[in-house]
Structures are given as structure tokens and as C-alpha cells.
Amino acid sequence: MSTRNRKLKIAVVGAGIGGLTAAAALTQKGFEVQVYERSDKLGEVGAGLQMGPNAVKVIRALGLEDAYMKTASEPENRISLTWDTGQLRSQEQLRGVMEKTYGAAYTMSHRADLHSLLMSQVPEKNIHTGHACVDAENFENHAVVQFSNGKEIEADIVIASDGIHSVIRKKLFGDSKPRFSGQICWRLSVPMDDFLRVNEKSPYPFTGKEYAGWIGPTGHVLFYPIRAGELLNIFAGRVSSTWADENWAVPSATGEMMEAYAGWNETMLSVLSMATEAYKWGIHDRDPLPNLNVGHIAMMGDAAHPMMPTLAQGGAMALEDGMVIARLLNANANDPQQALIEYSKERQPRVSRVQLQARQQFLNNQLHPAPPPISVGWIYGHDAVDGVDFQQS
Numbered sequence: 001m002s003t004r005n006r007k008l009k010i011a012v013v014g015a016g017i018g019g020l021t022a023a024a025a026l027t028q029k030g031f032e033v034q035v036y037e038r039s040d041k042l043g044e045v046g047a048g049l050q051m052g053p054n055a056v057k058v059i060r061a062l063g064l065e066d067a068y069m070k071t072a073s074e075p076e077n078r079i080s081l082t083w084d085t086g087q088l089r090s091q092e093q094l095r096g097v098m099e100k101t102y103g104a105a106y107t108m109s110h111r112a113d114l115h116s117l118l119m120s121q122v123p124e125k126n127i128h129t130g131h132a133c134v135d136a137e138n139f140e141n142h143a144v145v146q147f148s149n150g151k152e153i154e155a156d157i158v159i160a161s162d163g164i165h166s167v168i169r170k171k172l173f174g175d176s177k178p179r180f181s182g183q184i185c186w187r188l189s190v191p192m193d194d195f196l197r198v199n200e201k202s203p204y205p206f207t208g209k210e211y212a213g214w215i216g217p218t219g220h221v222l223f224y225p226i227r228a229g230e231l232l233n234i235f236a237g238r239v240s241s242t243w244a245d246e247n248w249a250v251p252s253a254t255g256e257m258m259e260a261y262a263g264w265n266e267t268m269l270s271v272l273s274m275a276t277e278a279y280k281w282g283i284h285d286r287d288p289l290p291n292l293n294v295g296h297i298a299m300m301g302d303a304a305h306p307m308m309p310t311l312a313q314g315g316a317m318a319l320e321d322g323m324v325i326a327r328l329l330n331a332n333a334n335d336p337q338q339a340l341i342e343y344s345k346e347r348q349p350r351v352s353r354v355q356l357q358a359r360q361q362f363l364n365n366q367l368h369p370a371p372p373p374i375s376v377g378w379i380y381g382h383d384a385v386d387g388v389d390f391q392q393s
């Protein structure tokens with residue numbers, strides 16, 4: 001830990017999984033980081049999150065892999081089922097194969113579990129809740145951030161991780177509306193034991209260790225285990241030309257969801273019908289940014305590159321961003337602005353390509369017959385910890 005690291009003032013705006021990864025990685029490298037979060041209470045929505053091998057490598061480098069794996073789940077295999085009859089279409093082994101091919105497991109987490117694990121790495125006194133950023137500005141040698149509570153802070157480096165509606169992005173790159181992607185989804189979970197009881201009628205004998213998907217004419221539904229197999233997480237995506245609500249996630253009557261999948265596989269529907277509540281989301285994304293740095297400010301996570309969940313990589317990219325910022329600031333602690341230039345150079349091409357591939361894959365999924373999936377090996381194999389790709393031995 002260098003003295004210089006301790007002296008640099010770094011502010012992270014937004015304590016989601018991206019901002020907390022950056023703060024955790026920087027703290028571990030000896031930087032003093034202050035995190036400013038709009039909400040009065042820290043937390044995450046109760047939904048599942050797939051963490052591909054590239055994300056798990058970041059978790060490992062933070063020294064958190066063992067703790068993470070205690071609450072996460074590693075599915076045995078990925079199966080595809082016919083949307084109406086529920087027959088097996090294809091099956092692919094995940095456990096063991098992902099580690100061997102890409103250097104880490106393919107895992108599933110409850111968002112809140114990952115969030116609190118990352119938070120445990122940042123001193124509590126450095127996390128300032130109730131700080132909604134309303135403005136950020138670059139000056140010659142520093143940046144200033146203002147909050148709605150009237151406070152103002154000055155920092156050598158500001159990391160903007162304030163999500164898809166980012167105030168800082170708007171300030172630096174202009175006001176533009178996120179794009180409604182043509183997809184809505186419901187997110188819910190049910191106790192695994194309840195799922196396994198219903199499963200007795202299923203043509204496919206579920207064990208609860210599968211990452212299962214049904215792709216139908218108007219959408220796709222995913223089931224996977226989270227919380228060490230205690231819960232079954234459900235993502236029910238649906239193609240839709242409109243999203244009327246001003247909010248992005250709204251409580252939804254489960255009846256509406258059941259109607260949306262009328263005629264789909266019976267076992268799948270009986271599992272959906274167990275849910276007592278569901279949230280409905282309008283999926284939005286944005287076009288890639290030309291650069292991820294402006295002066296003393298770095299953009300990361302959804303603030304920089306919100307993407308469709310088709311590849312389940314938005315959160316993973318936020319984790320990678322956080323790790324790369326920490327690595328480059330550590331390597332350039334005497335010239336932090338240069339670190340941000342290098343950060344943008346390293347990250348912009350990768351995150352833009354993932355953003356656009358997620359869009360394309362969503363469009364491909366609607367074609368009949370659907371073309372083979374676009375390769376994701378280049379995404380999973382990458383190791384943001386040192387910026388190189390995993391070489392299979």
C-alpha cells in the first residue's frame with residue numbers, strides 16, 4: 001500500500017453492485033474511498049443474478065469466492081425445453097466444464113447476497129446513504145459532486161456508478177432517453193421444495209440443479225437455483241411493443257403474468273402460479289458511449305453501458321469495470337487522470353461489444369428457426385483482474 005494511494009481522494013457515486021465492487025477493490029489496494037448512495041438504506045431487489053465465469057474471477061480476486069459460493073448456486077447443467085410440451089430439446093453440462101474452459105464456474109446468486117458481500121469489504125464509515133447526486137463537474141485538478149441534501153464534495157477522481165438513469169452521464173454526455181428494448185419481464189422466486197413437488201408431473205425430471213429455459217413464440221422463461229438451492233429464481237421475459245409505465249419496475253398482479261403465458265408448458269405454468277407477488281420490468285438499454293472517462297470522472301456499470309439481460313452480463317460488466325478501475329488507479333496512482341484514459345481504452349470496446357451482442361441475441365431469439373447462439377466464449381474467458389484471456393490448459 002503506497003502513501004500516495006492513501007492520499008488520493010476517490011468518490012464513488014452509487015452503491016449498487018458496480019460501485020461497491022470498485023470501492024471494495026480500491027479499499028483492498030489501500031485507497032481511501034468514499035461512497036455516496038441516494039437511498040437511505042442500502043440493499044438490492046430480491047431477484048436472482050447470473051454471474052458468469054468472468055464475474056466469478058473478479059469475486060475470486062477480491063478474496064470472496066469461498067464466502068460467495070456458500071450462498072450462490074452452481075447449476076449442474078443448462079437445459080432447453082419445448083415451450084408447450086416441456087420435452088427436452090438440448091442439454092449442456094455446466095459444472096466442471098465452465099471452470100475448465102473459462103477459468104471459473106457459472107454461478108447464480110441472489111442479488112442481495114452478492115451486494116452485502118461486496119459491502120462487507122468497504123468500511124461502514126465510508127458509505128454515505130441519503131446522498132442523491134444532482135450535479136458533477138470537472139475542474140482543472142479535481143471534480144466536484146453536489147447532492148440534493150445540499151452537501152458538496154471534492155475528489156481527485158469520481159467514479160459514476162449511479163445506474164441507468166445516471167445524473168452524471170446526463171451531465172457529461174447530454175440528456176438522452178434510454179431505449180425501450182421491446183422486452184418486458186416478470187421476476188419472482190419460489191421455495192425450491194415447492195417447485196420440486198410440482199415437478200412430479202413434468203416430462204423432464206427436474207432435480208433443482210438445472211438452469212432451465214423455455215423459448216416460445218413470444219418470449220422466454222428461465223428457472224435457476226439461487227441461495228444455495230433454497231429458492232428457485234424465475235425470469236419470465238416477453239416480447240412487447242410497449243412499456244406504458246413511467247417506472248421501470250412495478251408490482252404486477254400474477255394473473256397478468258399467467259395470461260401472458262397461456263398455452264405454455266403446464267409444469268412451468270403451475271410453478272409460476274405459486275408466486276404470490278411478482279415485479280414487472282420494462283427492459284431498457286442505451287447505445288454505447290464513445291469513451292468512459294471525462295476529465296476526473298469515470299463512468300461504469302449501468303451508468304455507462306446499460307444492456308439487455310439477454311446475455312446476463314450487465315452486472316458482470318459492472319464487476320469487471322470496478323476491478324479494472326482499481327487496477328489502473330493502483331498502477332498510475334501518481335497520474336490518476338491517465339489511469340482513467342487507460343480505463344476507457346481497455347473497457348470501452350469490450351463493454352460496447354457486449355451491449356450490442358445482447359441486443360442482437362434478443363433479435364435472433366425471435367427468428368424462426370433461431371440461428372445458433374452468438375459465441376460468448378470471448379466474454380466468459382476474459383479475466384479483468386489482469387486484463388488477459390484465460391488459456392485452457
Ligand SMILES: Cc1cc2nc3c(=O)[nH]c(=O)nc-3n(C[C@H](O)[C@H](O)[C@H](O)COP(=O)(O)OP(=O)(O)OC[C@H]3O[C@@H](n4cnc5c(N)ncnc54)[C@H](O)[C@@H]3O)c2cc1C
Pocket residue numbers: 013014015016017018019036037038039048049050051131132133134161162163164165166167185187281283300301302303307309312313314315316317318
Ligand atoms: C431483468 C434483468 C435481469 C438481469 N439479469 C442479470 C444477470 O443475470 N446477470 C448480470 O450480470 N446482470 C443482469 N442484469 C443487469 C444488472 O442488473 C445490472 O447491469 C447491474 O445491476 C448494474 O449495476 P450498477 O451498480 O451499475 O447499477 P445499479 O444496480 O442500478 O446501482 C446503481 C446505484 O446507484 C444509486 N443511485 C442512482 N442514482 C443516484 C444518484 N443520483 N445519486 C446517488 N446514488 C444514486 C442507486 O440507488 C443504486 O444503488 C439484469 C438486469 C435486468 C433488468
